[in-house]
Amino acid sequence: MSEGHDTDQDHGHQHPKHELSYYAKRIYAIRDLLLEKGVITDKDIQCQVEYQEARSPANGAKLVARAWIDPAFKARLIGDPKPACAEMGIDATSINEFVVLENTEKVRHMVVCTLCSCYPRPILGRPPDWYKSFNYRQRAVNDPRGVMREFGLGLSDDVAVRIHDSTADIRYLVLPLRPKGTEGLSETQLAKLVTRDSMIGVMDALPALPPS
Amino acid sequence: MARGHHDIGGLPGAGKIDQTEHELSDWEILADAVNQALGANGIKRTDEMRRAREEMDSAAYRDMTYYERWIASIESILIEKKILTKEEIDRKLAEFESKWGEP
Amino acid sequence: MGRAVKLPASKFKAGDRVRVKFEDRPGHIRTPWYIRGKTGWIERVHGDFLNPESLAFGGDGLPKRTLYLVAFNQSDVWGKAVGSKDKVLVDIYEHWLSPAV
Numbered sequence: 001m002s003e004g005h006d007t008d009q010d011h012g013h014q015h016p017k018h019e020l021s022y023y024a025k026r027i028y029a030i031r032d033l034l035l036e037k038g039v040i041t042d043k044d045i046q047c048q049v050e051y052q053e054a055r056s057p058a059n060g061a062k063l064v065a066r067a068w069i070d071p072a073f074k075a076r077l078i079g080d081p082k083p084a085c086a087e088m089g090i091d092a093t094s095i096n097e098f099v100v101l102e103n104t105e106k107v108r109h110m111v112v113c114t115l116c117s118c119y120p121r122p123i124l125g126r127p128p129d130w131y132k133s134f135n136y137r138q139r140a141v142n143d144p145r146g147v148m149r150e151f152g153l154g155l156s157d158d159v160a161v162r163i164h165d166s167t168a169d170i171r172y173l174v175l176p177l178r179p180k181g182t183e184g185l186s187e188t189q190l191a192k193l194v195t196r197d198s199m200i201g202v203m204d205a206l207p208a209l210p211p212s
Numbered sequence: 213m214a215r216g217h218h219d220i221g222g223l224p225g226a227g228k229i230d231q232t233e234h235e236l237s238d239w240e241i242l243a244d245a246v247n248q249a250l251g252a253n254g255i256k257r258t259d260e261m262r263r264a265r266e267e268m269d270s271a272a273y274r275d276m277t278y279y280e281r282w283i284a285s286i287e288s289i290l291i292e293k294k295i296l297t298k299e300e301i302d303r304k305l306a307e308f309e310s311k312w313g314e315p
Numbered sequence: 316m317g318r319a320v321k322l323p324a325s326k327f328k329a330g331d332r333v334r335v336k337f338e339d340r341p342g343h344i345r346t347p348w349y350i351r352g353k354t355g356w357i358e359r360v361h362g363d364f365l366n367p368e369s370l371a372f373g374g375d376g377l378p379k380r381t382l383y384l385v386a387f388n389q390s391d392v393w394g395k396a397v398g399s400k401d402k403v404l405v406d407i408y409e410h411w412l413s414p415a416v
Contacts, residue, residue: 023280024239029304030287031246031295039311042251048245048252097361114347116262117278126244130229139225141349141403142393150229160400163389164234165221167345168382168406169364201271215348222349222393263343265373293373 055125057196059090060173063123064199065191068178074117076146078102078175085123094122096169101162101201103177108155110148110163112140120171124196131200141165151202174201180210217270230280242281247282264288296300325381326409331357333385334415335407343371347410350403354415355387358404367410381409 016097034040036198066088069073077084078100085092091100098120102108113119119127130136139147144163145155155161176198182190185208193206236244250256264285265273276284290296327333337352345367360383379409389401 009249016414022239024241025244025282025308026287027246027283029301029308030290030296031242033304034246034250034302035288037274039255040246040253041296044249044253045242045245048248049241051248052241052288053304075290098365112221114349115218115345116265123249129232129233133229134220134274135229138223139229140221141347142222142389144401147229151231157399159302160402162386162402162404163345165350165403166404167347168361168367168383168408170361170382170406174235176250179305214345219348221347257368257370257373259343259371260373262367264416285343 006109010176028139031049039185039201044167051123052126055122057124057199058191058195059085060124060196060199061089061191061194062088064171064175064194064205065187066192067175069187073177076104080131081173090123092122095120095171098173098176101164101202102175103204105177106158107160107162108148108153108201108204109172109174110140110144110161111166111174112137112163113148113166114138116166118171120173123171124199128196139203148202151197155204174199176205179205179207216266217273218266221238236279243279243282243286247286250286250290255295256286256293260289261285264292323334325360325410327357327360327383327414329359332415333357333383333412335385336405336411337415338411342368344368345413346407347405348393350385350387350407353387353392355382355385355391358386359384361406364408383407383409385396385412 012081016119021056031045064076067135073087076087080099081098082092082095101111103109112131119125119131121127136147137157141163144161145192148155148161148174166172177192178190179193182193193208195203197203198205227246245259251258263280265281265292266289268281268284272284273281285300287296291298328347332354333356334348334354335352360381362382363379364382365376366374366380367376383406384404385394385407386404387400389403390399392403
C-alpha cells in the first residue's frame with residue numbers, strides 16, 4: 001500500500017474521504033488554537049515553510065559537483081561536512097552530526113531510516129514519498145541490491161554494498177561516483193548529473209550525455 | 213512485548229517500491245511547518261513525536277498517510293503536555309465545519 | 316569516513332567486536348529489532364548524544380550516551396549468502412552493546 005498520496009485525488013484506495021479530511025481539518029484547528037494561545041506565531045510557521053522551501057536536492061548537487069572537481073574540497077566535505085557546506089552557502093547547522101559516504105568503483109552506499117524517515121532535510125529538503133514508504137523501509141536493509149535494481153542500478157558481486165540505517169542523530173549523504181567521460185564538463189553541468197536519488201544511494205549519478 | 217509496528221526493517225512481504233511522488237497539499241505543508249515550529253520553540257522533541265507514533269493504534273499506523281500520522285502525533289503530544297485539550301480541538305473543528313458549510 | 320571523536324570514557328573503539336543486546340523492553344527504542352542479538356564491529360565512534368529513550372518521555376536525555384556506527388556482515392544478519400561483501404551499518408548507543416570475541 002503506498003502512502004503519502006494526495007488526498008484530494010481518488011487513487012482507488014479504501015480510505016473513506018471523511019477519514020482523510022478529518023486530519024486535514026484537524027491541523028487547521030490545531031494551528032488556530034496554537035496561535036490563539038501564543039504557543040507559536042504565524043511568523044514561526046512562515047519561517048519554517050520558507051526554511052523548507054529553500055532546501056532541495058540542488059544543494060546536495062552543488063556539494064557533489066564541487067567535490068568532484070576539487071579534491072581538497074572533497075577532503076574537507078568528507079572530513080568535516082558542516083563547515084564545508086557553509087563554504088558553499090549551505091546551512092547545515094541544524095544537523096546534529098553529518099556524515100558523507102563516498103562511493104567508489106568497489107563500494108556503494110545506500111541510506112534508509114527503517115524506524116521512521118530520518119533524512120538530511122537541511123541539505124536535501126523533504127524526502128520523497130518512496131523513501132518514507134513501508135516497502136522501502138522494510139526492504140532496504142535486507143535487499144538493497146533489489147532496491148537498486150528497481151532504480152536502474154545493477155551491481156556485480158565484486159562491488160560491496162553498505163546499507164546505512166540512520167537510527168539516531170547522524171544524517172548521511174551519499175557522495176556518488178563521478179561518471180566516466182565527464183572531464184570536460186563544468187561544475188554546473190556536473191551538478192545536473194547529481195540526482196537526489198544518487199545522494200540517497202539507490203542509484204548512481206546520471207551518465208554524461210554522449211556528444212551530439 | 214512485541215516488536216513495534218514501526219520497527220519494520222527486514223520484515224518479509226514488502227513489494228515493489230512505488231516511485232510516484234505527489235505535490236504536498238496545503239494541509240501537509242502546514243503539518244510539516246507546525247511540527248518544525250513546535251520543535252524550534254522547544255515545545256516538543258522529535259523523540260516525543262516518534263514515541264507518539266509508536267504508541268498509536270497499529271492498524272491506524274499502517275492505514276494513515278505520512279502527514280496524517282504527523283498530525284495525530286502532534287495532537288497526542290499537545291494533549292499530553294496539556295497545551296491543548298481534545299475537546300477544544302473538536303470545538304474548533306465544529307466551528308470550521310459550520311463556517312465551511314460541510315455536509 | 317571523516318573525523319571520529321576520541322572519547323577516553325567510551326567503552327569501545329573502532330575495530331572492536333560487539334554484540335547487540337537482545338532485550339525486549341517497552342519504551343522508545345532506536346535499536347531495530349532485526350539487529351538485536353547480532354554480532355558486528357565498531358566502524359566509528361560518533362560521539363556523545365542525548366538519550367532518545369529519555370527524551371521521548373519528556374526527560375532531559377542525560378547523561379549523554381556514546382553512539383557508535385556498528386557494521387555487520389549481511390550474511391550474519393540475515394542468515395544467508397546475501398552478497399558476500401555486503402554490510403549493514405546501524406547507529407547504536409553504547410548501552411545496547413556488549414563486547415564480543
